[in-house]
Amino acid sequence: GESVGLHLPTLSVQEGDNSIINCAYSNSASDYFIWYKQESGKGPQFIIDIRSNMDKRQGQRVTVLLNKTVKHLSLQIAATQPGDSAVYFCADARMDSSYKLIFGSGTRLLVRP
Amino acid sequence: ETGVTQTPRHLVMGMTNKKSLKCEQHLGHNAMYWYKQSAKKPLELMFVYNFKEQTENNSVPSRFSPECPNSSHLFLHLHTLQPEDSALYLCASSQERVDTQYFGPGTRLTVL
Numbered sequence: 122g123e124s125v126g127l128h129l130p131t132l133s134v135q136e137g138d139n140s141i142i143n144c145a146y147s148n149s150a151s152d153y154f155i156w157y158k159q160e161s162g163k164g165p166q167f168i169i170d171i172r173s174n175m176d177k178r179q180g181q182r183v184t185v186l187l188n189k190t191v192k193h194l195s196l197q198i199a200a201t202q203p204g205d206s207a208v209y210f211c212a213d214a215r216m217d218s219s220y221k222l223i224f225g226s227g228t229r230l231l232v233r234p
Numbered sequence: 235e236t237g238v239t240q241t242p243r244h245l246v247m248g249m250t251n252k253k254s255l256k257c258e259q260h261l262g263h264n265a266m267y268w269y270k271q272s273a274k275k276p277l278e279l280m281f282v283y284n285f286k287e288q289t290e291n292n293s294v295p296s297r298f299s300p301e302c303p304n305s306s307h308l309f310l311h312l313h314t315l316q317p318e319d320s321a322l323y324l325c326a327s328s329q330e331r332v333d334t335q336y337f338g339p340g341t342r343l344t345v346l
Binding site: 155157162163164165166167170210212221222223224225226227 | 238240275276277279282290324326334335336337338339340
């Protein structure tokens, strides 16, 4: 992920709608990507990851899409629920001996009832 | 959260105090990490331990001193901190160096 500055982007969605959270990364050599969810007062929680040999991976209600051409990652949440309200972080890394997760600054997801 | 635990959850200390943060992972992992999370910055990696050996020090000031006595425990010793060190300190662990990292709940540190 790359730092997008001091302001935390916010996405507000209606309960039941689908959410799409976007992330850009800067290192073209990155080959591992991961999404975390962080609720208030808690540590980041693993959601889903994807390696560079794939462009899509699905989990339970979540899908991660990877576009290596434009160095873009997105997290799609289907049928968004109030419990999905949190800050979502993407991170990328190179899967070699220098493996180090580089985190983005996060996107706050607010779910309207 | 029983996978990775951190104590204390909250800590207030003066600039002349010495305190320690503790992390314990119950996942059988071999790698452990300290991160700093400030309000206006992305998560910053501080230290990495792999099989009890420190493999990374991300240019962290010497007033932060890590200790890893075994693969399950990680400490962060703090002394003569500055107010700008106030942040959420997160511990994480992974099976191997390149595996998914699992985070603890963090210690909210306030330096007065």
